Amino acid sequence: MSPFVKSLVAAPGLGWVQPPGAERGPRARTYRLLLAQAITLVQRGRIPSVPEVAAKAHVSRATAYRYFPSRSALVTAVVGETLAPVRRFEPRSGDGLQRVREIFDKTFPLFKEFEPHMRAALQLSLEHESLARMGLLEEEPYRRGHRRYMLHRAAAPLRATLGERTYERLIKALSLVYGIESYVVLRDIWGSSYRDVEAVARWMVDALIESALRQARGASTSRRAKA
Secondary structure, X not given: OOHHHHHHHHOOOOOOOOOXXXXXXXXXXXXXXXXXXXXXHHHOOOOOOHHHHHHHHOOOXXXXXXXXXXXXXXXXXXXXXXXXXXHOOOOOOOOHHHHHHHHHHHHHHHHHHHHHHHHHHHHHHHHHHHHHHOOOOOOOOOOOOHHHHXXXXXXXXXXXXXXXXXXXHHHHHHHHHOOHHHHHHHHXXXXXXXXXXXXXXXXXXXXXXXXXXXHHHHHHHHHHHHO
């Protein structure tokens, strides 16, 4: 695993790691109970506080805070649990272009199933960013970005073909499409159906890939002309 990928996996808000000893026994049961209540509350369209989750689970606040010391930790666990099928997906093709299309075809449509959880993550991220810029953030900041890892993992074979600059630009462009933000814009502003969201996203992906390949071919032709 590259240092880049390690940094993504280890970064706050990008993955779900159970507390030590929570894999079995009473601690595991308490953890799963709290997490289940948090997921249920998020499905209702809001980000619960840790005390609220504790009350729903019928445990003390002190106990809940030992597992989830902040809303960031709580939302990280909720997203990590609900999006586990997406994050586990591994493209099978060895071709970079096909791998990118595969990750969009197989996982992007699943976002509608986890829409409340992904919207909660976006909401908390935006709230924390605004408070941090004003110097008013008083809790652990929530960080997002697992999509970077997934897109790099899928598109890695394209790096040599596109060149470093075009490859990085493509990954950043794809990250604008591969996320809940596409659903927010197309459904909330345009009133699009889920089918339309998926169709527009796929059209954008194909257009971005074609643009990157065209740019890479142009750069290659230019280098040969100068040789």
